[in-house]
Amino acid sequence: MSFLLVFAIVLAIGLAAFVVGRQRARAQDDGTVKPHSRAHYHGWWAFLTGVVPAVLFLAAWDIGASAYLNSHIHSSLPADVADGTVAHEDLSAGLVKSLASGLRKLDSQTLATLPSTFTELQPMLAAKGVALAPDTQDYMIPIATETNSVSDRLGMISAVVSIGLALIGVGFGLKGISPRARARNNVEKVMLWSLLGASTLAILTTIGIVLSMLFQTIAFFEKVPLTNFFFGAVWDPRFAAAGAGASEGQFGLIPLLAGTLYIAFVALLVAVPIGLMSAVYMSEYAAPKVRAVVKPALELLAGIPTIVYGIFALVTLGPFLRDISAALTGGTPFIQAQSILTAGLVMGVMLIPVVSSLSDDIITAVPRAMRDGSLGLGATRSETIKRVILPAALPGIVGAILLTASRAIGETMIVVLAAGVAANLTLNPFEAMTTITVKIVNQLTGDLEFNTPQTLVAFALGITLFALTLVMNIVALYIVRKYREQYE
Amino acid sequence: MNIMTEKSLDDAVNAEMNARTNEIIKMRGDKVTVHYGEKQALFGVDLDVRQNQVTALIGPSGCGKSTFLRCLNRMNDTIDAARVGGKITLDSEDIYDPKIDVVELRARVGMVFQKPNPFPKSIYENVAYGPRIHGLAKNKAELDVIVEKSLQKAALWNEAKDRLNEPGTGLSGGQQQRLCIARAIAVSPEVILMDEPCSALDPIATAKVEELIDELRENYTIVIVTHSMQQAARVSQRTAMFHLGYLVEEGPTDKMFTNPDDKRTQDYITGRFG
Numbered sequence: 001m002s003f004l005l006v007f008a009i010v011l012a013i014g015l016a017a018f019v020v021g022r023q024r025a026r027a028q029d030d031g032t033v034k035p036h037s038r039a040h041y042h043g044w045w046a047f048l049t050g051v052v053p054a055v056l057f058l059a060a061w062d063i064g065a066s067a068y069l070n071s072h073i074h075s076s077l078p079a080d081v082a083d084g085t086v087a088h089e090d091l092s093a094g095l096v097k098s099l100a101s102g103l104r105k106l107d108s109q110t111l112a113t114l115p116s117t118f119t120e121l122q123p124m125l126a127a128k129g130v131a132l133a134p135d136t137q138d139y140m141i142p143i144a145t146e147t148n149s150v151s152d153r154l155g156m157i158s159a160v161v162s163i164g165l166a167l168i169g170v171g172f173g174l175k176g177i178s179p180r181a182r183a184r185n186n187v188e189k190v191m192l193w194s195l196l197g198a199s200t201l202a203i204l205t206t207i208g209i210v211l212s213m214l215f216q217t218i219a220f221f222e223k224v225p226l227t228n229f230f231f232g233a234v235w236d237p238r239f240a241a242a243g244a245g246a247s248e249g250q251f252g253l254i255p256l257l258a259g260t261l262y263i264a265f266v267a268l269l270v271a272v273p274i275g276l277m278s279a280v281y282m283s284e285y286a287a288p289k290v291r292a293v294v295k296p297a298l299e300l301l302a303g304i305p306t307i308v309y310g311i312f313a314l315v316t317l318g319p320f321l322r323d324i325s326a327a328l329t330g331g332t333p334f335i336q337a338q339s340i341l342t343a344g345l346v347m348g349v350m351l352i353p354v355v356s357s358l359s360d361d362i363i364t365a366v367p368r369a370m371r372d373g374s375l376g377l378g379a380t381r382s383e384t385i386k387r388v389i390l391p392a393a394l395p396g397i398v399g400a401i402l403l404t405a406s407r408a409i410g411e412t413m414i415v416v417l418a419a420g421v422a423a424n425l426t427l428n429p430f431e432a433m434t435t436i437t438v439k440i441v442n443q444l445t446g447d448l449e450f451n452t453p454q455t456l457v458a459f460a461l462g463i464t465l466f467a468l469t470l471v472m473n474i475v476a477l478y479i480v481r482k483y484r485e486q487y488e
Numbered sequence: 489m490n491i492m493t494e495k496s497l498d499d500a501v502n503a504e505m506n507a508r509t510n511e512i513i514k515m516r517g518d519k520v521t522v523h524y525g526e527k528q529a530l531f532g533v534d535l536d537v538r539q540n541q542v543t544a545l546i547g548p549s550g551c552g553k554s555t556f557l558r559c560l561n562r563m564n565d566t567i568d569a570a571r572v573g574g575k576i577t578l579d580s581e582d583i584y585d586p587k588i589d590v591v592e593l594r595a596r597v598g599m600v601f602q603k604p605n606p607f608p609k610s611i612y613e614n615v616a617y618g619p620r621i622h623g624l625a626k627n628k629a630e631l632d633v634i635v636e637k638s639l640q641k642a643a644l645w646n647e648a649k650d651r652l653n654e655p656g657t658g659l660s661g662g663q664q665q666r667l668c669i670a671r672a673i674a675v676s677p678e679v680i681l682m683d684e685p686c687s688a689l690d691p692i693a694t695a696k697v698e699e700l701i702d703e704l705r706e707n708y709t710i711v712i713v714t715h716s717m718q719q720a721a722r723v724s725q726r727t728a729m730f731h732l733g734y735l736v737e738e739g740p741t742d743k744m745f746t747n748p749d750d751k752r753t754q755d756y757i758t759g760r761f762g
Contacts, residue, residue: 287568288568367605369601369603369605370605370607370608371566372563372566372599372601372605373601373605373606373607373668373671374607374617375563375566375594376561376563376594376598376599376601376672377594377595377598377599377617377618377621377671377672377675378591378592378593378594378595378596378598378618378621378622378675379591379617379618379621380591380621383621387617387621388607388617391607391608391609392607392608
């Protein structure tokens with residue numbers, strides 16, 4: 001039986017238990033004892049005792065079963081394949097798996113008289129719309145059939161056990177129904193655990209992402225020394241020819257890091273003053289009607305996909321700046337179409353709503369008493385803003401700027417299109433420079449062999465970027481939190 | 489009631505001393521009305537504030553006493569929906585006249601708020617704030633003098649002189665409120681408005697602030713909103729009773745507390761409502 005079918009059956013059992021439980025709780029309420037929980041809580045509790053263990057088991061079994069099948073296939077492979085390279089073994093196991101899932105499409109009669117060679121089998125499967133790799137070997141056919149039968153057996157066991165668990169759980173839940181039973185508190189506890197589970201999942205995912213990058217990063221540093229990466233001033237990974245020497249090419253982080261920080265700096269130079277001023281205007285001056293229009297309009301900027309900004313930079317702003325510089329010098333342009341300036345300006349525009357929205361919240365959070373105190377002393381509005389509100393909000397604004405900076409550092413699409421791919425090390429904002437994110441994209445796209453430093457370096461770059469933004473976010477959150485405490 | 493009789497005795501002496509200045513009307517409200525949006529909060533209030541006296545505004549919550557106070561230095565201007573009608577004068581000048589600069593007005597009519605609201609700056613900077621924005625000091629030495637004098641007048645100098653560079657928010661509640669008073673004094677106002685200045689303070693801090701208010705009367709005209717009848721009796725020379733946006737009655741404090749004309753005042757003072 002398939003996973004979904006079992007799941008549906010378990011759910012149906014649970015729903016039935018809900019109806020029965022609610023009915024039973026209502027029937028028990030004869031007015032003599034004040035019921036602890038309302039009837040539908042008893043229903044929900046019966047539902048949960050049935051469904052939760054069954055579903056948890058089903059999920060666990062499914063994960064375990066696929067792992068078991070995988071190792072089963074590996075162990076069934078002939079000795080010469082298993083002794084070969086890891087890649088070869090994985091490839092063969094993958095072929096067996098696709099063959100096995102292809103065989104599922106055939107009816108039982110055909111399966112009983114299965115041909116023993118792939119050349120005979122292939123047209124039969126092709127007729128069912130299953131395309132298989134031509135290097136599928138004859139010896140894989142029996143392994144695939146066997147895999148299918150093992151998987152069927154495992155599926156059967158899981159179906160029986162989980163439906164059984166659901167029935168037992170439902171029975172337990174229904175049996176416990178009595179007027180004084182604390183179904184309401186029990187349901188509350190399950191709610192708490194499921195909420196906890198949801199937040200844990202988010203954290204675990206983050207850890208999982210970091211770990212997955214970490215392993216590849218370690219693989220990279222096995223091939224390239226740490227100093228080459230962190231202190232190398234030249235980025236020239238070369239081309240990853242199959243079987244080429246490992247340490248070919250140079251993987252210097254510094255030009256990329258410099259480019260990333262430079263572009264982020266230019267972007268902040270644009271976004272911070274404009275964003276901050278619009279935040280001050282919106283929180284201090286704008287009439288409610290104006291604010292109701294301007295604030296959503298500004299936030300609309302945040303909704304534009306960054307690739308669109310990138311296109312704008314590539315097609316409009318970059319050529320425009322180049323042509324202007326050409327007109328100024330009367331011939332040779334000193335601003336390249338793809339440059340730090342272009343990328344920084346466009347990214348800055350993208351970040352304006354981020355700065356203004358965060359700062360707006362922070363400025364609005366400065367207590368009214370501060371404004372009153374200053375205005376009551378005869379200060380004008382702008383004096384109040386300059387001397388009282390902004391200083392009071394400063395830690396929060398610094399936090400907002402750091403959060404914005406980490407957005408700028410992690411931004412990819414704009415820089416891919418607007419900053420160029422040349423890993424220069426320059427201070428001239430009119431030249432092209434490139435960023436960590438651009439190089440990650442570059443190293444991971446195209447037909448590259450995976451196990452080469454040329455590809456693996458993307459993970460080292462990724463984890464560096466992660467560490468960089470993580471530190472900035474932590475500092476930002478720390479500052480923001482500290483600022484909050486001031487008024488409580 | 490012991491306090492009340494002592495107070496009456498004091499006042500009898502004071503009344504004679506103040507007889508000369510009694511007649512100077514510092515501020516005058518003439519048919520003052522206030523609307524907050526659709527809702528009317530004040531209905532034609534006529535009230536005089538006498539120079540070098542403490543005028544207490546009392547009344548149950550929502551009676552309009554704070555609203556009236558905030559009209560006196562146009563703090564209601566900062567609330568978008570508020571509209572003020574009628575006429576309010578300061579030294580016979582209409583303060584709602586378009587020719588009046590509201591910023592200048594607020595320098596002449598200072599305000600102390602219900603909750604102490606020192607700026608998140610040092611004690612020194614808090615007091616120096618007003619003089620700085622109004623350019624009252626030519627140099628650092630003059631500013632130092634203003635800060636010291638203001639803190640002395642606010643009876644905070646002895647406690648604060650060794651920690652002028654520490655944040656004002658680090659002081660105790662009562663000290664913070666005296667800091668706010670010092671901050672208001674530093675711009676040399678003529679009138680000081682106080683909106684329930686002691687409601688967030690403990691009794692000891694309250695006593696200090698009340699003592700201070702009595703001393704300040706010598707140089708300033710004070711209008712104080714208070715919820716505490718005893719406080720009104722202790723610190724003020726004249727009391728005005730508000731109810732539901734109307735001025736019920738106004739008169740010398742001892743008369744208001746012993747022999748009010750209006751039954752509502754009687755009821756409020758004896759604690760029958762409010």
